[in-house]
Amino acid sequence: MRLSGFASGMDINQMVSDLMQAERQPLQRMQQDQQELVLKMTEYREVNRAFMDFRNNTFDTVMRRSNMDVKQVTSSNESLVSGTANAGAANGTYTISNVQQLATSAYNFSSGEDGVDGDHGSIVIDGEEFDPNDSLLGQTDKLRDENITTDDTEIAFGMTTFDENGDRVEVEFSFDEDDSLNDMLDEINRSELGVQSFYDANSGRVSLTRTDTGTFNPEEGGNEILFGVFEEGETEEDEETFVESAFLTETLRFDQEKEVEAQNAKFTLNGLDGVERRSNEFEIEGLNISLHNQFDDPVTLHVSNDTDDIFDTVMGFVDEYNELIEMVDEKVSQEYHRDYAPLTDEQRREMSESEIEMWEERAHSGLLRNDRMLTGALDQMRQDFYGTVDSGDANQTFDQITELGITTTRNFRDRGRLEVDENKLRQAIEQDPDSVYQMFAADGEEYEERGIARRLRDTLSGQIDMISQRAGRSEMASNQQFTIGREIDQAEDRISNFERRMQQVEERYWSQFTAMEQAMAEANNQAGQLMSQLGGMGGGQM
Structure with a gap:
C-alpha cells in the first residue's frame, strides 16, 4: 500500500517520478543503440537489393546474345517484301524475284446442286427461320436434308486434314439433341483439324477454311x-476405306469436288528457281522473310549489324553500373554525426515535425561510413573491369575494356565510375560485335576466361552472401540467423532486464517513502495524544 504525502505533506508521486527519470537515463541510450542497429x-x-537487381539485370542486357548481336534488315521495296533477322543470321544480301503466287489456304462451303435454279447451297429451306444457337435436331423440319429428323437423338461425323508432315489428322465428333449448329462448329474449331468454320445466316451456308496456308496433303492435287x-479393313490384306460423313455432305451440303485448292508460295531466291514455302512468312538461315504481293523484278533484303541497338545496350549497362557505384559510394562516404543518435518515442513527442526531420537526416547519415565490405566490393568491381578477358577465340579482336572506349574517370573520388568514348565504342561494335559481346559474357573456368559481366556477377554474389550474413534478408524467419539480428535481440534483452530493475528500484523508493509516511503519521499521532493529555492536566489545576 502506497502513502502519498498524507503525513509529510510532500508530493511523493512527483519525487518518485523525478528520481526514476534520473534512474532511467541509461535506458534512453540503450534504445538509441538498438534503433541504430535497425x-x-x-x-x-x-x-543488397541494389546489388541483386544489378546482378540479375545483366542477364537481360550485355549477357543476352540477342541484345549484343542485333541485326537490322533493309528492303528495297517494303510493300513487296520485308524481313527481320535473328542474332544468328549472317550479314549479307538476299534477292527475291519472280514471285509467281502467294501461299493461300484451302476452303470449302455449302453448295447447291448444279443446274438447279434458285439453289445457292443454303442448308435451310427457303422461307424458314433457322436459329444456329438452338437445338439442330429440334429444327430438322427447316433443313433441306430430309434424311435427318427430329426422331434422331445423336449426330455423329468425322473429318480429316493433314499436318505439316503430310500425316492424316482424323477427328470424330458426336453431339446430342441439345446441341446447336454453332456448338458443333465451335467444337470443330477447337479440334486438332486446324480449320475455321462458321455459319452465315444471310446465305444459310457453312464455310470451312484451313487455318494454315499451303498444301499439306502429300497426294498431288488431293483435297486438304x-x-x-x-x-481399316477387316483383315491385314484388306485396304482401308474412306467413309464419307453424310451429315457434312448432305445436311451441311459440302461437296468434296468444290474445294478451292490451297497453294504454296513460289518464287526465286538468290537465283534458285522454283523455291516453294507453305507460308508467305518463312525463315532462311535466321532471316525471317514476309512476302506481301506477287512481282517479277528483284527485291533485295540487306542484313547488317544494328549498331544503335547494341550501343544502347552497352550504354544502358554502363549507366546502371555507374548508378550502383554512386549509390554505394554515397553510403560509405556520408558524414557520421555522433551527437545525433536516433530519436526515442519520448523525444519525438517533445519535438516539432521539422525538428524531427532535420534530426533524423543526421541520425541516418554515415551509418555505413568506410564499411569494409562495401569498400572492398567497390575495389573488386573496379578490378573486374580492368582485367584482361581471354574468351578462347583465336580471332578475338578485343581483350581490354579500354579498347571499347570504356574507362574509369580520372577523379579517384569517383570510386571507379565509368565514362565512354561513344565514337570508339561504335567503331568497336561495327568492327566486331561478337568480340564486344564476349568482352562482357565470355564464360570459362578461370577468372581470365570470364567476361566482365560474369566477373561482376560472381563478385556481387559473394558480397550479397556476406551482407546477408551480417544484415539478413527480409524472408529470414528469425533474427538469430544473422549478426545484426542477434545484436538487436541482445539489445532487447538488455532493455528488458533494465526495465525489470527499474521496477524494483521504483518499488524500493515507494517502500522507503511509505515507511517514512507511516513513521511520520505514527509520530504525529503520538504527539497529538501527548498534547491531548497535557491539555487535560492543565485544566484540572485550574
Missing part, C-alpha cells in the same frame, strides 16, 4: 479437308 540493417539491405475418315 537503421544500419536497413541500410545494408538497401545496398476431307469430309469423312478412313477405316
Whole structure:
C-alpha cells in the first residue's frame, strides 16, 4: 500500500517520478543503440537489393546474345517484301524475284446442286427461320436434308486434314439433341483439324477454311479437308476405306469436288528457281522473310549489324553500373554525426515535425561510413573491369575494356565510375560485335576466361552472401540467423532486464517513502495524544 504525502505533506508521486527519470537515463541510450542497429540493417539491405537487381539485370542486357548481336534488315521495296533477322543470321544480301503466287489456304462451303435454279447451297429451306444457337435436331423440319429428323437423338461425323508432315489428322465428333449448329462448329474449331468454320445466316451456308496456308496433303492435287475418315479393313490384306460423313455432305451440303485448292508460295531466291514455302512468312538461315504481293523484278533484303541497338545496350549497362557505384559510394562516404543518435518515442513527442526531420537526416547519415565490405566490393568491381578477358577465340579482336572506349574517370573520388568514348565504342561494335559481346559474357573456368559481366556477377554474389550474413534478408524467419539480428535481440534483452530493475528500484523508493509516511503519521499521532493529555492536566489545576 502506497502513502502519498498524507503525513509529510510532500508530493511523493512527483519525487518518485523525478528520481526514476534520473534512474532511467541509461535506458534512453540503450534504445538509441538498438534503433541504430535497425537503421544500419536497413541500410545494408538497401545496398543488397541494389546489388541483386544489378546482378540479375545483366542477364537481360550485355549477357543476352540477342541484345549484343542485333541485326537490322533493309528492303528495297517494303510493300513487296520485308524481313527481320535473328542474332544468328549472317550479314549479307538476299534477292527475291519472280514471285509467281502467294501461299493461300484451302476452303470449302455449302453448295447447291448444279443446274438447279434458285439453289445457292443454303442448308435451310427457303422461307424458314433457322436459329444456329438452338437445338439442330429440334429444327430438322427447316433443313433441306430430309434424311435427318427430329426422331434422331445423336449426330455423329468425322473429318480429316493433314499436318505439316503430310500425316492424316482424323477427328470424330458426336453431339446430342441439345446441341446447336454453332456448338458443333465451335467444337470443330477447337479440334486438332486446324480449320475455321462458321455459319452465315444471310446465305444459310457453312464455310470451312484451313487455318494454315499451303498444301499439306502429300497426294498431288488431293483435297486438304476431307469430309469423312478412313477405316481399316477387316483383315491385314484388306485396304482401308474412306467413309464419307453424310451429315457434312448432305445436311451441311459440302461437296468434296468444290474445294478451292490451297497453294504454296513460289518464287526465286538468290537465283534458285522454283523455291516453294507453305507460308508467305518463312525463315532462311535466321532471316525471317514476309512476302506481301506477287512481282517479277528483284527485291533485295540487306542484313547488317544494328549498331544503335547494341550501343544502347552497352550504354544502358554502363549507366546502371555507374548508378550502383554512386549509390554505394554515397553510403560509405556520408558524414557520421555522433551527437545525433536516433530519436526515442519520448523525444519525438517533445519535438516539432521539422525538428524531427532535420534530426533524423543526421541520425541516418554515415551509418555505413568506410564499411569494409562495401569498400572492398567497390575495389573488386573496379578490378573486374580492368582485367584482361581471354574468351578462347583465336580471332578475338578485343581483350581490354579500354579498347571499347570504356574507362574509369580520372577523379579517384569517383570510386571507379565509368565514362565512354561513344565514337570508339561504335567503331568497336561495327568492327566486331561478337568480340564486344564476349568482352562482357565470355564464360570459362578461370577468372581470365570470364567476361566482365560474369566477373561482376560472381563478385556481387559473394558480397550479397556476406551482407546477408551480417544484415539478413527480409524472408529470414528469425533474427538469430544473422549478426545484426542477434545484436538487436541482445539489445532487447538488455532493455528488458533494465526495465525489470527499474521496477524494483521504483518499488524500493515507494517502500522507503511509505515507511517514512507511516513513521511520520505514527509520530504525529503520538504527539497529538501527548498534547491531548497535557491539555487535560492543565485544566484540572485550574
